[in-house]
Amino acid sequence: MGKRRLHTLVFFVENLGAGVWIGALVGFGFAVAGSVFQEAPSITVAGNINAAILAKLNRLEGVAAACMGLGAVYFVLHPAERTRLRVAKVVLWLLMLAGLWMYAGPIADRLEYLRTVEIQDFDNFDPARQVFRDEFARLHARYTRLVSVNLLLGLGFVFLSACERRD
Numbered sequence: 001m002g003k004r005r006l007h008t009l010v011f012f013v014e015n016l017g018a019g020v021w022i023g024a025l026v027g028f029g030f031a032v033a034g035s036v037f038q039e040a041p042s043i044t045v046a047g048n049i050n051a052a053i054l055a056k057l058n059r060l061e062g063v064a065a066a067c068m069g070l071g072a073v074y075f076v077l078h079p080a081e082r083t084r085l086r087v088a089k090v091v092l093w094l095l096m097l098a099g100l101w102m103y104a105g106p107i108a109d110r111l112e113y114l115r116t117v118e119i120q121d122f123d124n125f126d127p128a129r130q131v132f133r134d135e136f137a138r139l140h141a142r143y144t145r146l147v148s149v150n151l152l153l154g155l156g157f158v159f160l161s162a163c164e165r166r167d
Contacts, residue, residue: 007081014071015161021064021096022154024057025147043122047115058104065100068093068157085160092157096150103146111139 001009032053040046072090075081115122118132 007075010071010074011161013067014074015158017064017067017069017071018154018157018161021061021068022151022158024060024064025151025154028053028057029147029151044120047122051112051115054108058100058108061100061104065093065097069097085164089157089160092153092160096153096157099146099150099153103143103150107139107143107146111136111143114139 033050036049036053037043037046040049072086072093075086076090114132114136119129119136
């Protein structure tokens with residue numbers, strides 16, 4: 001495979017990963033999350049459905065991150081391709097990866113534990129479980145902020161890709 005074809009393939013895989021990641025976040029936020037909570041018979045059922053979808057979505061984000069990283073790192077490792085724009089893309093990718101690790105790892109694990117073990121039933125308020133509901137709300141807000149940041153960083157990544165000059 002020629003150098004030009006290889007570069008084109010790697011560039012495609014990198015941007016495919018960014019597109020999948022952005023599309024997954026937008027699709028979930030716009031079409032899935034709200035709809036599930038509106039249509040499900042209870043908050044607890046809606047939470048169970050959303051949790052199952054988010055677990056799969058986080059795995060998809062991991063695959064997308066690998067695709068983005070393949071391209072971002074590939075081009076930075078080639079001195080002829082290394083530009084400030086390419087280095088900026090690696091930085092964005094690393095920030096996105098850190099965000100994904102935080103919200104798909106420790107935060108998601110704690111949310112799942114609180115949801116399934118400590119709270120169990122979101123439809124019936126139990127004052128004895130209020131401390132767990134408060135923690136859940138704080139972590140959910142943090143999760144949502146990190147996902148939003150990753151969405152913006154991903155859009156920045158794609159914008160930088162659009163700014164690249166391809167010979």
